[in-house]
Amino acid sequence: MIIDLPKNVENIIERLKEHGFEGFAVGGCVRDSLLKKTPTDWDITTDALPEDMKKIFKKTFDTGIAHGTVTVLMDGVGYELTTYRIDGNYSDGRHPDSVSFSKNLSEDLCRRDFTINAMAYSHNKGIVDLFDGRKDLQNGIIRAVGDAKKRFDEDALRMLRAVRFAAQLGFKIDDDTFEAIRERAKLLSKVSKERIFVELNKSLCGDFAQNIKMVYTSGLYRYIGKEFSKLDENIYDFYPRKFHNKKHMYWAAFLENIENVEAVKKILFELKSDNATKNNTYLLVKELKNPLPSSDEDIRWSLHRIGADLFCDYIEILKTDKKNKDILDKIDTIENRYSLIMKENHAYEISMLDITGKDLMDIGISKGPKIGEVLEFLLKKVIENPLNNEKSSLLRLAKEFK
Structure with missing residues (x-):
């Protein structure tokens, strides 16, 4: 079978060959090509040492020189080239204590995580598949290369990657590999939370995201x-x-059905989530716990709590929730009413009021916390009735509040 390599990848492999080295596209790009998917990036493995690569190619920079990785820049795109290598012991359960370079492609492929990721390709040699990766790809199987327990001892994140591939590809995890995950699950505690967060994100976004259930059934969740x-x-x-x-x-x-909404922030904080994801998730889960808006005023209060952007996200979550299949008309009505509220520029934040703190001071309200109290009161009145958002009406209401 011929894989359609990008021109730059062909050129890199050809340049290596011209200088007496071999080169192969390897890993995920081969897997995706065989699945008729477009690879997001192309990694190349070679028997050339890093110093050889830097002599052969004009534009390079070191991205993992200790592990034999150099990035070659062509037409503004970076391609990672890595020397065939043999990894030493993994005392931290994540990174090899030492790396030795090899001239043998098979020694490089046997250290990889799963058979579907342990294939290499060049136009000259075709597909190099030493562990029946193509067969597993055809059968929809995620199987560790060689001894699964050893692979997970080397890098515990691989266990979560197995779940992630199941969630992305819809594949089944091989029984022996899954049993090894159950036995080695505790090793996941050695992995950085940032890396775990990345894998969980990819799983939740997958076309077969129902397979995230394996995080629970394998015991990894603990x-x-x-x-x-x-x-x-x-x-x-x-x-x-x-x-x-x-x-x-x-x-x-x-997390919509979580009992304790406050735990949402704690979970994402533990996972070293970015603040935007953490805060927005919390606001959405909290809003999803409320009854559906039944009036324009309810919609304005919802906008006050979460803002317009998150309100659109909130509607989208409601529309894609299977349990709401019988009330989609109601959700559509809410969305249409929201659009009208935005078109008519109803106020739902203090900054949208037709009055300022200076206006309030001009009628004798003292500067300080009192101004904030009055503005909150006025916003409440405007959310209840948008017609109140007119300067003279607001001044009258402010005088009554005094």
Whole structure:
């Protein structure tokens, strides 16, 4: 079988060959090509040493020189080239203590995580598949290369990556590999929370996101975080949703049925989530706990609590929730009313009021906390009735509040 390599990848492999070295596209790009998917990046493995690569190619920079990785820049795109290597012991359960370079492609492929990721390709040699990766790809199987326990001892994140590939590809995890995950689950506690967060994000976004249930059935959930480990099994009754690249929406849909809303922030804090994802997820889950808006005033109060952008996300989550299939007309009505509210520029934040703190001081309200109290009172009146958002009406209401 011939894989359509990008021109630059062909050129890199050809340049290596001209200088007496071999080069192969390797890993995920080969897997994705065989699945008729477009690879997001192309990694190349070679018997050339880093110093050889830097002599052969004009534009390079070191990205992991200790592990034999150099990035070659062509037409503004970076391509990672890594020397065939043999990894030493993994005393931290994540990184090899030492790396030795090899001239043998098979020694490089046998250290990789799963058979579907352990294939290499060049136009000259075709597909190099030493571990039946193509067969597993055809059968939809995620199987560790060689001894699964050893692979997970080397890098505990691989266990979560297995779940992630199941969630992205819809594949089944091989029985022996899954049993090894169950036995080695505790090793996940050695992995940085940032890396765990990345894998969970990719799983929640997957086309087969229902497979995130494996995080629970494998026991991995116990070692993701103290708060995460408290999640009930029903939380994992998840299914694929499409929310573009909005992480907070996937997390809100995943955690929607959590009993303690305050735990949402704790979970994402433990996972070293960015603040935007953490705060937006919390606001959405909290809003999803409220009854659906039944009036324009309810919608304005919701906008006050979460803002217009999150309100749109909130509506999208409601529309894609299977339990709402019988009330989609009601949700559409809410969305239409929201659009009208925005078109008519109804106020739902203090900054949208037709009055300022200076206006209030001009009628004798003292500067300080009192101004804030009056503005909050006026906003309440405007949310209840948008017609109140007119300067003379607001001044009259402010005088009554005094």
